[in-house]
Structures are given as structure tokens and as C-alpha cells.
Amino acid sequence: MLRADNVSFRYDTAEVLHGVSLGLSNAGLTGVLGPNGSGKTTLLRLMGGLQTPSTGRITLDDRDLSTYPRRMLARRMATVPQETYLAFDYSVLEIVLMGRYPHLPTFAIEGPTDLRYAADALAATGTLNLATRSFATLSGGEKQRVVIASALAQLYTADETEPGSHVLLLDEPTASLDLAYQLEIASLIRKLNAMGIAILISTHDLTLAAAICRDLVLLREGRVLATGPTQDVLTESMVKSLYGVDALVTRHPATDHVLVIPVDSANE
Amino acid sequence: MATHTQSIGTITTCSAVVAILVMAIGLLSAQNSSPKRIISLVPSVTQILFAIGAESRLVGIGSFDRLPDGDDRTAEFVRVGGLLDPDMERIFTLRPDLVVLYKSHVDQRQQLERAGIPVLVYEHAGLDDIAKTIRDLGARSGRTVQAESIATRMDTDLAAIRAKVDGRPRPRTLLVFSREPMALRNIYASGGIGFLHDMLETAGGENVFGEVRSENIAQVSSEAILAAAPDVIIEIRFDEYLREDVIDDERDVWRRLSTLPAVRNGRIHFVTGHRFVVPGPGVIEATEELARMLHPEVFATPQIRPAPGVG
Amino acid sequence: MTEVNPVGTVTALGVENLRWRLLTTYALFGGTALAVCLLAPLVGPTPISLRQVFDGSIPFTDNVDAQIFFIARFPRALAGALVGGALAAAGVVLQALLRNPLATPFTLGVSAGASLGAMVVIIFGVPLTVLGVPAVPLASLVGALAAVVIVYSLARLRRQGLSTNVLLLAGVTLNSLFSAVIMFIQYLADFSQNFQAIRWLMGNLDVSGYQPIVWALPLLAVAAAGFAWLPRSLNLLTLGSEHAAARGVDVLRTQRLAFFSASLATGAAVSLGGPIGFIGIIVPHIVRLTVGADHRVVLPASAFLGAVFLVICDVGARTLMAPVELPVGVITAMLGGPFFLWLLIRSR
Numbered sequence: 001m002l003r004a005d006n007v008s009f010r011y012d013t014a015e016v017l018h019g020v021s022l023g024l025s026n027a028g029l030t031g032v033l034g035p036n037g038s039g040k041t042t043l044l045r046l047m048g049g050l051q052t053p054s055t056g057r058i059t060l061d062d063r064d065l066s067t068y069p070r071r072m073l074a075r076r077m078a079t080v081p082q083e084t085y086l087a088f089d090y091s092v093l094e095i096v097l098m099g100r101y102p103h104l105p106t107f108a109i110e111g112p113t114d115l116r117y118a119a120d121a122l123a124a125t126g127t128l129n130l131a132t133r134s135f136a137t138l139s140g141g142e143k144q145r146v147v148i149a150s151a152l153a154q155l156y157t158a159d160e161t162e163p164g165s166h167v168l169l170l171d172e173p174t175a176s177l178d179l180a181y182q183l184e185i186a187s188l189i190r191k192l193n194a195m196g197i198a199i200l201i202s203t204h205d206l207t208l209a210a211a212i213c214r215d216l217v218l219l220r221e222g223r224v225l226a227t228g229p230t231q232d233v234l235t236e237s238m239v240k241s242l243y244g245v246d247a248l249v250t251r252h253p254a255t256d257h258v259l260v261i262p263v264d265s266a267n268e
Numbered sequence: 269m270a271t272h273t274q275s276i277g278t279i280t281t282c283s284a285v286v287a288i289l290v291m292a293i294g295l296l297s298a299q300n301s302s303p304k305r306i307i308s309l310v311p312s313v314t315q316i317l318f319a320i321g322a323e324s325r326l327v328g329i330g331s332f333d334r335l336p337d338g339d340d341r342t343a344e345f346v347r348v349g350g351l352l353d354p355d356m357e358r359i360f361t362l363r364p365d366l367v368v369l370y371k372s373h374v375d376q377r378q379q380l381e382r383a384g385i386p387v388l389v390y391e392h393a394g395l396d397d398i399a400k401t402i403r404d405l406g407a408r409s410g411r412t413v414q415a416e417s418i419a420t421r422m423d424t425d426l427a428a429i430r431a432k433v434d435g436r437p438r439p440r441t442l443l444v445f446s447r448e449p450m451a452l453r454n455i456y457a458s459g460g461i462g463f464l465h466d467m468l469e470t471a472g473g474e475n476v477f478g479e480v481r482s483e484n485i486a487q488v489s490s491e492a493i494l495a496a497a498p499d500v501i502i503e504i505r506f507d508e509y510l511r512e513d514v515i516d517d518e519r520d521v522w523r524r525l526s527t528l529p530a531v532r533n534g535r536i537h538f539v540t541g542h543r544f545v546v547p548g549p550g551v552i553e554a555t556e557e558l559a560r561m562l563h564p565e566v567f568a569t570p571q572i573r574p575a576p577g578v579g
Numbered sequence: 580m581t582e583v584n585p586v587g588t589v590t591a592l593g594v595e596n597l598r599w600r601l602l603t604t605y606a607l608f609g610g611t612a613l614a615v616c617l618l619a620p621l622v623g624p625t626p627i628s629l630r631q632v633f634d635g636s637i638p639f640t641d642n643v644d645a646q647i648f649f650i651a652r653f654p655r656a657l658a659g660a661l662v663g664g665a666l667a668a669a670g671v672v673l674q675a676l677l678r679n680p681l682a683t684p685f686t687l688g689v690s691a692g693a694s695l696g697a698m699v700v701i702i703f704g705v706p707l708t709v710l711g712v713p714a715v716p717l718a719s720l721v722g723a724l725a726a727v728v729i730v731y732s733l734a735r736l737r738r739q740g741l742s743t744n745v746l747l748l749a750g751v752t753l754n755s756l757f758s759a760v761i762m763f764i765q766y767l768a769d770f771s772q773n774f775q776a777i778r779w780l781m782g783n784l785d786v787s788g789y790q791p792i793v794w795a796l797p798l799l800a801v802a803a804a805g806f807a808w809l810p811r812s813l814n815l816l817t818l819g820s821e822h823a824a825a826r827g828v829d830v831l832r833t834q835r836l837a838f839f840s841a842s843l844a845t846g847a848a849v850s851l852g853g854p855i856g857f858i859g860i861i862v863p864h865i866v867r868l869t870v871g872a873d874h875r876v877v878l879p880a881s882a883f884l885g886a887v888f889l890v891i892c893d894v895g896a897r898t899l900m901a902p903v904e905l906p907v908g909v910i911t912a913m914l915g916g917p918f919f920l921w922l923l924i925r926s927r
Contacts, residue, residue: 045821050824050825070829073827079825080825081822084818086818087817088680088817088867089872094814094871094873098826101815101827151825154827448779449700449715450707450708450715452785453783453786454778454783480903482903486902487903487905489785489897489904490787491625491651492625492901492904494625494643494651495643496902497643505771525646525650525787527643545770
């Protein structure tokens with residue numbers, strides 16, 4: 001269980017987050033939804049333990065993040081940042097194996113277990129056939145899946161001495177991807193969640209949030225506007241509050257997911 | 269009959285007057301044709317002009333040129349830059365009628381020629397060319413007598429040194445121009461051409477790198493020096509004066525090459541002074557100093573008094 | 580959750596592969612480096628007899644062949660190996676730190692500081708020695724360390740963490756500043772001092788003795804210890820600080836270790852042999868093209884190849900125009916230009 005209690009974050013003199021509280025259950029799939037500049041990325045970094053809040057606390061399984069040793073925390077939580085720029089030409093397998101970093105001492109070389117987990121991660125993300133390819137030659141969707149596989153490999157563990165939640169945090173996983181890839185990633189996320197991994201996504205994409213997140217946290221200008229199950233939280237008045245846009249909230253005829261359709265009142 | 273004599277007398281007088289006038293004009297033109305406002309960017313040329321007493325015609329000298337010892341008229345001469353940075357503006361302001369430049373000053377030469385200012389191009393050459401340059405400058409500045417006297421004395425003095433060392437065994441000598449302080453690295457030695465080499469040969473030494481004909485100063489490795497096995501090492505230093513402890517420390521640096529005969533026999537010398545660096549009348553004294561180091565038995569005391577106007 | 584045996588597929592590419600690659604790196608590259616260092620002193624313009632070199636009955640002060648071998652050539656080979664290895668390794672580490680394959684060991688101003696230190700002694704002439712150590716390499720090292728301190732302080736000014744952009748900017752600034760000062764003091768110098776100053780900047784490995792190597796060795800050992808810790812963290816760091824942090828890397832510590840180790844190696848190398856260029860960028864490039872990007876392989880391979888490269892260049896420097904010696908930095912530069920041209924053509 002990953003929780004944030006009344007968290008604020010100040011960057012230089014600007015207060016980016018104020019009084020944010022949210023909770024992610026062990027099998028949860030929660031989205032942090034908000035327009036650009038609302039503080040989503042910062043919140044995700046704080047939740048992933050990459051930065052420390054100015055006030056308030058964040059706990060994983062009731063233990064403050066700052067008390068976790070760095071590598072132990074990395075074995076429990078993996079963050080996939082928004083963009084990946086590679087300065088050098090690594091292969092897909094090398095990148096996925098890098099996810100095993102927190103599991104290995106400094107001078108150790110990856111062992112058979114690590115390789116098995118890498119293989120599993122590649123298989124889970126449908127990128128096993130790309131293992132020997134150079135990362136730079138992949139398409140946008142393939143790259144994103146490989147990076148997710150790397151995060152996945154990071155979370156795999158056979159070590160029962162460290163039971164507890166495993167959390168995957170994704171920052172804008174579908175931004176700058178074509179529609180087909182967006183759908184791929186969306187279904188991958190659902191699949192991983194079904195495997196038992198708690199997932200926290202930050203996104204400005206209403207459709208994605210509505211389609212896959214069971215719970216939502218609406219963030220506007222650093223404050224929580226609303227939090228709760230998707231169908232309860234995503235109402236027309238909330239959409240208007242958050243984005244300043246009129247919308248029609250309904251159900252997808254085929255999948256029964258919440259569907260938000262913006263209405264352009266200027267054209268009336 | 270009186271008219272006849274009168275006519276002859278008149279004609280003779282007139283002819284004489286005309287002749288005198290012509291000679292006078294001729295003399296005056298000769299005076300006018302030798303430059304009176306000389307600028308020299310080359311230290312050795314400046315030095316020679318002082319030595320032959322032509323400094324009254326000098327209006328501008330190079331930044332690093334030196335006046336003779338004891339001459340404190342340095343404020344009278346405008347500094348116009350040197351090899352790397354000739355100040356053309358200043359040169360033009362001085363309205364020279366002769367400018368002495370290095371061969372590498374191609375642009376500057378073109379500028380001056382376009383402005384109609386006569387140019388003399390200087391190039392570092394061998395020992396023999398120094399006397400030639402002295403005579404040449406003497407001719408141009410109307411100081412032929414003085415120039416001839418110095419040039420002749422140079423010829424005779426150098427010949428005298430050659431005579432003294434003639435037939436004697438020539439020690440293999442390494443003449444070091446420059447190296448890294450307190451290390452045997454970046455060692456530059458005199459090659460087989462140039463006035464340093466000529467001075468060494470005149471003084472009765474054999475340049476260990478005499479077969480290097482590509483440049484007058486060449487960088488050599490410690491292997492090359494070990495292989496060359498010089499009997500004498502002479503280091504030239506630009507400073508006017510070196511402290512004893514500095515000389516001792518720098519001399520000790522050579523010890524590690526203990527197979528060198530120069531090291532084993534303690535024949536490592538340091539020479540200082542501009543006369544080793546500027547190819548002018550001072551080379552006479554410099555060559556004698558070298559000869560004294562190479563053939564001490566023959567050159568007990570300094571034989572040659574310093575040339576006038578030389579640092 | 581796994582269908583077809585992916586383990587089999589991946590393992591075929593996996594563990595044995597990596598272990599094997601590491602072993603062959605050390606064997607192949609290390610062996611070549613060792614061989615080149617031992618063979619280089621045998622090559623040279625002066626014919627020497629090996630039998631005479633190792634003839635213990637001849638006193639050393641009478642044995643010219645032995646002095647040529649042990650004073651002129653062998654120290655050069657050692658110095659070349661150390662300097663070449665240090666510069667190549669520093670290049671790899673800085674390229675990873677700055678996430679830019681065009682970074683060089685000289686990018687962050689260390690070499691400019693070292694050059695300024697050397698210039699000051701060469702041109703002002705004092706002091707000549709400090710506690711028995713020649714002043715030129717010592718001042719060079721002091722200059723290098725000063726540059727490191729300045730650049731690091733500047734990079735830490737703004738906020739927590741070490742911003743690579745600020746690091747780069749600080750390095751470039753320092754390079755320009757120090758170059759300007761160097762130009763100025765060269766202007767003040769007389770002909771002979773300028774001569775030596777300019778010549779020093781072209782690099783020279785003719786140490787003619789073991790003392791300079793002995794002094795550089797502890798510094799290089801410390802740098803090497805730093806380098807030993809870095810490879811896996813560097814791999815992650817090149818994905819981006821965020822990625823690295825997310826995987827559990829202590830980003831600030833890794834950056835600091837990388838910066839200081841690389842700077843120490845560069846400072847020691849430049850004090851020993853002068854600022855010899857192109858090794859820090861050519862060698863890592865070639866190595867990555869042949870063995871991939873994993874720093875666990877790239878770092879040691881580059882160090883060994885850097886040693887080989889510089890020793891061979893130095894053999895050329897002292898042999899090609901004997902008895903005249905060419906500056907070794909000129910030789911590396913002559914190889915560097917065409918190398919980049921080839922890279923450019925290749926990338927089209």
C-alpha cells in the first residue's frame with residue numbers, strides 16, 4: 001500500500017504541490033489526471049521516492065519512504081520516466097538487464113535468475129523477439145514497451161524475505177505515441193496489473209485514464225480536486241473544473257468503460 | 269692677345285665652377301640617396317647599425333631589440349613591434365625611407381611597397397653572411413668606412429680563431445638551444461646549418477647533430493643524445509645572468525645519462541648573453557668563448573676585446 | 580506467464596556471453612597492451628644489441644645500449660601506456676557522465692588548468708624545483724586540481740545534485756579563460772620561453788627516467804580505483820539521471836565519483852606527458868564500435884587500447900624523422916583528423 005499524507009512540495013519559491021493525499025492499494029490501478037503544469041510529474045517522482053516532499057510523508061506499507069535503503073526501495077518500486085534518450089547504442093536485452101541493478105552487488109555479473117526474469121519481462125511486454133535489436137532502431141511503441149519491461153525486471157524477485165507491495169509508476173506512458181501504440185500500452189498496463197503489480201499512472205489523457213484506471217486522482221494547480229473510483233470522480237462538472245471544457249460523460253458501448261467526449265460549445 | 273687668355277681663363281674658371289657644381293650636386297644626391305629614417309624590426313640589424321655608428325639614421329626599432337650596454341638613449345627610439353606583431357600604423361607614422369623586415373613579413377612588405385617605401389628583407393643565415401650584412405648596411409647608410417672596419421675585423425678575428433684550432437682534435441659537441449627546465453625533455457639543439465653551427469665549427473668543435481640539414485634548431489630525443497655520445501655539452505641561456513645554484517641544479521640533470529663522455533668528464537657548460545642569440549658583431553666574442561670551452565689549452569685568457577656597440 | 584521457452588532464447592545470449600566477453604576483453608586487449616609495452620623499447624633508430632643491454636658484467640655507466648634501452652626507451656613506453664590508458668579511460672567516463680560521445684578528457688577544463696600551471700613555471704622560470712620535485716609537472720598538477728575544484732564548485736552552485744549542463748558550461752568557460760591567460764603570459768615571455776611553452780603543449784613522453792612515472796602512479800591508482808566502481812552505474816546513468824535514480828542508482832555519488840576519477844586521471848596524465856589530444860575520443864569510439872556500449876567491457880578495453888595507441892604513436896614520434904623528434908601530440912592529431920572524416924562519411 002503506497003500512501004501520500006498531506007504532501008507539499010516547494011521548488012525554489014514556487015509551491016508545486018499543496019496538501020496532496022492519495023492512496024494506492026496493493027492491486028490498485030490509479031491514475032493521476034490533470035492538465036499540463038498541474039504537478040503530476042512531481043507527484044509521481046515523490047511517490048516513487050525519487051524526491052523528498054517538503055512537508056507531509058509518503059509511506060510504502062506503512063513505512064516512510066525515506067527510511068528505505070535506496071536499493072531496497074528500487075526492488076519494490078519502479079518508475080518509468082516520460083522520456084528515454086539513449087546516448088549510446090545499447091541492445092534491448094542490455095537495457096532490460098539494467099533493471100536488475102538493485103538486485104546485484106557492485107561487481108556481480110547477472111546470473112541465470114536475472115536472465116530468466118529479463119526473459120519473463122520481455123515476454124510479458126511482447127518484446128522477446130526484439131532482444132538482440134539495438135534500442136535506437138525500435139519504433140516509439142516498441143521502445144516504450146522495452147522500458148516498461150526493464151522496470152518490470154526490476155520488480156521481479158524470488159526473495160521471500162522482502163514481501164510486500166510492488167509498485168510500477170508510469171509518467172505519461174502514452175504521450176507522443178501513435179494511436180495503435182497507445183492501445184498496446186493500455187492493454188499491457190491492464191495485463192501487468194492483473195499479474196499483481198500496483199500501478200500508478202500520471203497522464204493528461206482523459207481517454208486513457210477513463211479506459212484503464214479503476215481509481216482517479218484529479219489534480220489541478222498542485223491540489224487534489226477529487227479522488228475516488230473513476231465512474232464516481234469523472235463527472236461532467238469535474239471535467240469542466242479540471243480542464244475548463246464542457247464534456248459528455250458516458251459509457252463505451254462495447255467495453256462499458258467511462259468515456260469522456262468533449263463538447264465544443266463555440267460551434268453551437 | 270689679352271682677349272684670348274681672358275677667354276681661356278673664363279672658360280677654365282667656368283668649367284671648374286661647373287665641375288665643382290656638378291660634383292657638389294653629385295655628392296648631395298649621394299647623401300640624399302642613402303636613407304635617413306630607417307626602421308629595423310630585426311635585432312641583429314639594429315645591433316649592426318649601432319655598431320657602425322648609423323644609429324642617428326634609426327627612427328624605429330623592434331620591441332625586443334637592445335641598445336649597446338651603457339647606452340641609455342632608449343627613449344629616443346620608437347618601438348614598432350617584432351617578428352610576430354609589427355605595428356604597421358606606427359611604422360607609417362614615422363615616415364621611414366627604409367624598413368628592414370623578416371622574410372616572413374610578406375603582407376607588411378606588400379603594404380610598404382605599395383606606399384613606395386623601400387624595403388630590405390632579412391633572413392637568418394650563416395656566420396659568413398653576418399660580415400656581408402654589415403657591409404651591405406654600411407653601404408646603404410653611408411657608413412662604409414666604419415662597416416668595412418668592423419667586417420674586416422670580424423673576418424680576421426674569426427680567421428685567427430680558426431687558425432688557432434686548426435689541426436687540433438675537434439671535440440664532439442652538443443649545442444643546446446633550449447630545453448624544459450629541470451628535465452631532459454623538449455631538447456632543442458643546433459642542427460647542421462645556421463650561425464650557431466658555424467660558430468661551433470669555427471671554434472673547433474664538431475656538432476654531433478651536424479648531419480641534420482633540415483633546420484638550424486632541431487628537437488632531439490634522449491636516445492639520440494645517448495647514441496651521439498657528445499664529449500662536450502654547451503647550453504645556451506637567454507638570461508643575461510644565471511645564479512650558481514641554478515647552474516648546478518641544471519647541470520646535475522644531465523647526470524642520469526652517465527655514459528655521455530661530457531658527463532663523465534664534467535664538460536657541461538652554460539653560456540649566457542645576447543651575443544649567442546643575435547647574429548651580429550657580438551659573434552666574435554661568442555665564438556671565442558666557445559673556443560675557450562672546447563680548447564682551453566689554447567685560449568687561456570680572452571684575446572679579443574668586445575666589438576664596439578655590442579651587448 | 581511464459582509461453583515458448585524464452586529462458587532458452589535469452590540464456591543463449593546471456594550469462595556465458597557476458598562473462599566470456601569480459602574475459603576476452605582482458606585477455607585480448609590487456610595482452611596486446613602488455614606485448615606492445617614490452618616490444619616498443621626494442622624498436623628505435625639506434626641499433627642496439629639485446630645481449631649487451633642485459634649484460635650485467637658491463638657497468639651501467641659504460642653500457643650505452645643499456646642506457647638507451649632503460650633510460651631512453653623503456654620509461655617512454657611505460658609513460659605512454661599510463662598516459663594513453665588514463666586519457667582513454669577518462670574519456671569513456673566523461674562521455675558517460677555528460678551523455679555525449681563527443682566529450683573528451685579536456686572538455687571540463689582540467690587540461691587547461693594543467694597547461695596554465697606548466698606555462699607559469701616555464702615562462703616565469705621560478706621555482707625550478709619544489710622539495711626536489713621538478714616544478715613543471717608539479718605546477719601542472721596543481722593547475723589541474725585547481726581547475727577541478729573551480730569547475731565542481733561552479734556546478735554545485737545552483738541546486739542539489741550535479742547538473743551536467745552546468746558542468747559542461749563551467750568546463751567550457753574555464754577552458755576559454757585559461758586559454759586567454761595562457762596567451763597573455765606567452766605574450767609577456769621572451770623567445771626561448773615561448774618556444775618551450777608552445778612545445779610543452781604538444782606533448783612529450785621522453786621522461787628519460789622513472790621518477791616522473793613513480794610520482795604519477797599513486798594518482799593514477801586512485802583514479803583507477805574510482806573507475807573500478809563505476810561501470811554498471813555508468814550504464815544506467817547514460818539512460819538519464821531519472822532512469823538511473825529510478826533503478827536505485829545513487830546518482831549524485833556516481834556523478835561525483837565519475838567526475839573526480841576522470842579529472843584525477845586526466846590531471847596526472849597531462850602532468851606526466853603534456854596535453855596529448857585525440858586519444859580520449861578516438862579510442863572510446865573505436866572500442867564501442869567493436870565491443871558494444873556496456874561500460875563493464877568498454878572501460879577496461881579503452882584503457883588497454885589507449886595504452887597501445889599512444890605507445891605506438893610515440894614510437895613513430897621518436898623514429899620517423901630520427902634524430903629529430905616529432906611531437907607525439909602532432910602524430911595523434913594527424914591520426915585524429917582522418918578518423919573523424921571517416922566517422923562522418925560512415926554515418927551518411
